[in-house]
Amino acid sequence: MAHYRSVGAVPPKRHTQHRDPEGKLYFEELMGEEGFSSDSSLLYHRNIPSAITEACEWQLPDQTRLPNRPLTPRHLVLPGLFDDEAAAEIDAVTGRRLVLANADVRISYVVAGLASPFYRNAVGDECVFVQAGTARVETVFGALEAGPGDYLVIPRGTTHRWLPTGEGLLRLYCIEANSHITPPKRYLSRFGQLLEHAPYCERDLRGPTEPLLAEDRDVAVYVKHRDPVAPGGIGGTVHVSAHHPFDVVGWDGCLYPYAFNVADFEPITGRVHQPPPVHQVFEGQNFVICNFVPRKVDYHPLSIPVPYYHSNVDSDEVMFYVAGNYEARKGSGIGPGSISLHPGGHSHGPQPGAYEHSIGTEYFDELAVMVDTFRPLELGEGGQAADDGRYAWSWSGGRG
Known part of the structure; x- marks a missing residue:
């Protein structure tokens, strides 16, 4: 999203020393799009973000798909895919069922009652629409509160997890891209501002407002990634991170997760x-x-x-x-x-x-x-x- 935000502690100048109160250097990470040629943010970690201690395969939910043959319009009744009692033991990441897909986008649906594992989509951005229920979505950038009618736009590579809140089950319509997801170009100025004729503006977008800091070690992160020999070209790996991924003391830039409610x-x-x-x-x-x-x-x-x-x-x-x-x-x-x-x-x-x-x-x-x-x-x-x-x-x- 092409408007600048700064959260937490960042140094006055990028790519310069940033130290904690005891003098230890924080580790700067650039999360950027299109090979350093598009939107990016700089995140400052307490620990080395690349440090992993273990890796194993994540067996994704069934990713196989069949052509729409013979070619017909179809009515897909998604509520029948999940029994509410069983869904109470399902999470919003590993429980997704693939509904429709092509080489550019995958549409899944899930009804969930459990907290999800830590998760990172390394294939493309996600746009998740909350049909029902409420959740706290914790990310490496900070937390977002999500409820009915919210879109959550989560950039590729963002480590996050879904934590259902409230009493009802979480019902999510998940749009996973093989690319980035942005506002329509015709709504944007040549500098990236949403224009007067756009049906929403920057005031309607909710981003993280403060860092999330945790101290755990050996945290499993489920990674969805490109795999040319897997069904649909999508594979899964679990990385065990040496340090908790939520160790970012501050970040700034134009790339981050945000929420937008359809009522706006x-x-x-x-x-x-x-x-x-x-x-x-x-x-x-x-x-x-x-x-x-x-x-x-x-x-x-x-x-x-x-x-x-x-x-x-x-x-x-x-x-x-x-x-x-x-x-x-x-x-x-x-x-x-x-x-x-x-x-x-x-x-x-x-x-x-x-x-x-x-x-x-x-x-x-x-x-x-x-x-x-x-x-x-x-x-x-x-x-x-x-x-x-x-x-x-x-x-x-x-x-x-």
Whole structure:
């Protein structure tokens, strides 16, 4: 994120001596993107951050995937993937079930009640949407509090863990990139500031405010990393760190985890139906993330508020339904916790009756997170298990 923050104790000049009260040097670490050519932060550790004492393989949850063949739209019922009683013994990292994936992005879902292990994604940035529950997300930069409607954007290489708080289970929709995740470029000035026409601004972003300091030794950190021979090209390793990863006394820079609540997204509306890009909130390489929030809808006297039928010529469209009444999908069986997949090559739009029924509607009370990809998505183990097998025929009333 391209605006500067400073937390804790940092020296007046970068790459210079920084010592503790007893005179011992802190160890400076640069976490940066694109080979020293993009955003970065400098972190000051009490101990050498590279020191590990052991390494072993982490057997990731099933990462295999199958093509969407024959090509059909699909309804994936995510709530059925987890039994709440069993989920109380699952954590938010090792319990993720892969739903959809391609070479650019992986979408997983998890319901969790346990604290996760320390975790670092070395493949790409993560954008995790909190559907329900609350958590404290502890990171090497400091802690973030997360609750319903929060996006947590966690840069590649950030050691962190999820600690559920409160009484309810944590329900997370996890978008893992093979790249970095940023605000859309069209919302940014050439210097990186969010512009006046952007639907959110820097005031809406919550970053860590103070260091986390711990003294434990021999701490296991689960690392997800590139592995060309593993399913999906993703492998796992557990590093045992000689010192606790949360030993950073201070940091500064423009790269760090942050939270953004969907309620702070200001929808862009118009007299006639606005196309999906007005709902965009983030982007990665070959995919975008949009959100559909409660809003006033089209106010032309002859407007049709639900989307027109459209063909995804260049992308697959994935919609995760969070809450409310999604007008265009009435009668399809889709509800909170559902995913619809509309693949490139298939024209789609409102369910039968919804087109005419929407006329005269002035407000949509709906909340959904959409991912559009520019390469076809395949079904992960979770996606195959959650498929209702009927959605493709919902516009025609059934097969044959």
